[in-house]
Amino acid sequence: MSGEGAVKSQLILRPEFDRVPVDASSVGEVVRPLSWLQRLMDNALFRRGAILAALALIWQLYALWLHNSLLFPTLTDTIGVMVHDFADGTLLQRTEASLEVLLMGYAAGVALAAVLTTLAVSTRLGDDILSTLTAIFNPLPAIALLPLALIWFGLGTPSLIFVLVHGVLWAIALNTSSGFRSVPETLRMSGRNYGLSGVRYVVTILMPAAFPSILTGLKIGWAFAWRTLIAAELVFGVSSRSGGLGWYIFEAREELNTSSVFAGLLTVIIIGLLVESVLFRAIEARTVEKWGMQR
Amino acid sequence: MAQADQLVLEARGVTLQYKTPQHLVTATYRVDLEVFEGDRFVILGPSGCGKSTLLKAIGGFMAPIEGDIFLRGRKVVKPGPDRMMVFQEFEQLMPWKTALGNVLFPMHATGRFKGKEARERALSVLSKVGLSKFANSYPHMLSGGMKMRVAIARAMAMEPDILLMDEPFAALDALTRRRMQEDLLELWDQLRFTVLFVTHSIEEAILVGSRILVLSPHPGRVRAELNSSYVHGQPVDDASFGLLSKRIHKLVFEGETEAAKPGVHA
Numbered sequence: 001m002s003g004e005g006a007v008k009s010q011l012i013l014r015p016e017f018d019r020v021p022v023d024a025s026s027v028g029e030v031v032r033p034l035s036w037l038q039r040l041m042d043n044a045l046f047r048r049g050a051i052l053a054a055l056a057l058i059w060q061l062y063a064l065w066l067h068n069s070l071l072f073p074t075l076t077d078t079i080g081v082m083v084h085d086f087a088d089g090t091l092l093q094r095t096e097a098s099l100e101v102l103l104m105g106y107a108a109g110v111a112l113a114a115v116l117t118t119l120a121v122s123t124r125l126g127d128d129i130l131s132t133l134t135a136i137f138n139p140l141p142a143i144a145l146l147p148l149a150l151i152w153f154g155l156g157t158p159s160l161i162f163v164l165v166h167g168v169l170w171a172i173a174l175n176t177s178s179g180f181r182s183v184p185e186t187l188r189m190s191g192r193n194y195g196l197s198g199v200r201y202v203v204t205i206l207m208p209a210a211f212p213s214i215l216t217g218l219k220i221g222w223a224f225a226w227r228t229l230i231a232a233e234l235v236f237g238v239s240s241r242s243g244g245l246g247w248y249i250f251e252a253r254e255e256l257n258t259s260s261v262f263a264g265l266l267t268v269i270i271i272g273l274l275v276e277s278v279l280f281r282a283i284e285a286r287t288v289e290k291w292g293m294q295r
Numbered sequence: 296m297a298q299a300d301q302l303v304l305e306a307r308g309v310t311l312q313y314k315t316p317q318h319l320v321t322a323t324y325r326v327d328l329e330v331f332e333g334d335r336f337v338i339l340g341p342s343g344c345g346k347s348t349l350l351k352a353i354g355g356f357m358a359p360i361e362g363d364i365f366l367r368g369r370k371v372v373k374p375g376p377d378r379m380m381v382f383q384e385f386e387q388l389m390p391w392k393t394a395l396g397n398v399l400f401p402m403h404a405t406g407r408f409k410g411k412e413a414r415e416r417a418l419s420v421l422s423k424v425g426l427s428k429f430a431n432s433y434p435h436m437l438s439g440g441m442k443m444r445v446a447i448a449r450a451m452a453m454e455p456d457i458l459l460m461d462e463p464f465a466a467l468d469a470l471t472r473r474r475m476q477e478d479l480l481e482l483w484d485q486l487r488f489t490v491l492f493v494t495h496s497i498e499e500a501i502l503v504g505s506r507i508l509v510l511s512p513h514p515g516r517v518r519a520e521l522n523s524s525y526v527h528g529q530p531v532d533d534a535s536f537g538l539l540s541k542r543i544h545k546l547v548f549e550g551e552t553e554a555a556k557p558g559v560h561a
Contacts, residue, residue, distance in 0.1 A: 186383075186384040186386045186387045187387060187389070189351075189356060189374075189387075190380070192374045193354065193374050193376065193378075193379065193380050193401075194376050194404040194405055195375050195376055195404070204400075208389065209389070209390075211391070290433065291390040292433060292434070292436070
């Protein structure tokens, strides 16, 4: 270390010692509980709720300042319309109609993704097929397929489900197969060591091991499904039975009823938030977080 | 001379090759070995001698391009729970299952043990490796040594014909490794299972093994097979330990300069 040619440094000899550790009782409790404020700030739900409250406040103040309910109604007006329309059943009906189609399309998309990715991990051909299909269809906006769906399936739920499946399937398949690929080799070998193969191997080893990615895929798929559905409803309006939230927003715009447009949008946002922060959060807490696969 | 019906595992002229994107690598060349009941059989060699590849082939994960592997007289063609593997990586445990769940998993997956019997077996094996208190903990809550114990318990609970261990303690810190080696021996004293143990550590080979197969590097060929059980129970600084260690050291490193010459190897 000290420059070349210098005298080699000598070890500095010190006496050895061996003693009883100093008394640490003055520290008090070694493990001390956090104060309620610290615990509150560590609560993600609280922090996010605070952000939501701040956003709501900004909305309200800006709308009050703008004072133009045709362009930007206040939050309180919007909530008023929402409560009213939920109470008289129109908004509730629209929401139900949307959710029903949404869940059907989502479930079909998830099921198809499960089949495709299982095939993809089982054979090389299946893998090639899935990656090619994903590369072709993933960048294609679901809504762009709507004209085609209308020609094939007519005006109604089947068309909506067709575009929904398209919107959901590729995002989930892509995430799931990338999750499968990142399953550690050792874990795969452990599974095969027990003689597992085929669907059992996928279900008992690969799926739980790739669950963080699968969950991400499910979340993205859910968001895509919402977007696609609302957009599709906006484009072709009422379906055979009753319109959904998209139709509600469309109607309100026709009548220049901006508060209702906002009420419709807010409903979409609230359902999205609930699914994300309640349903998916609960799944995360019970799975990937409990298993230490995700913080 | 050992009896034929005590022969658990036999490899005859096993040559193994695997492909990397650029090369076809010959990992082992015409390796013979025989493992008898109750053996603590160690495969020792420098890195790149194909010892892990050989273990994979015995596990049934790859087929030899020449030669055959027999387990209790039956040819090995695919992986199976009669050869339970313990790997070096902690990832071998399923993070979504508790310690108990991990031990139960192969029992249920193979249908070999069921219901209450499986549970009792699993708990008893967990207590043998000293993890009774942690049966309901998830792997991410356990230390490295404990995870390895779970992996060993999981393999042991299946009562395989042979336990295959691929450098199982290599990822542990030195103190924990020593502790695990001693515990493995203690467990063997109790249960007398047959184990095939791969390592690159001469010290570990002598400590753990009763018989040591030394492989030469690039490609792995049989160099020697030594008895080491007489050292068993001797302290590490005992003369017999040192002598055997020196002898193996010579066997392992004699080709060093010669093998280093070609130089080109990934």
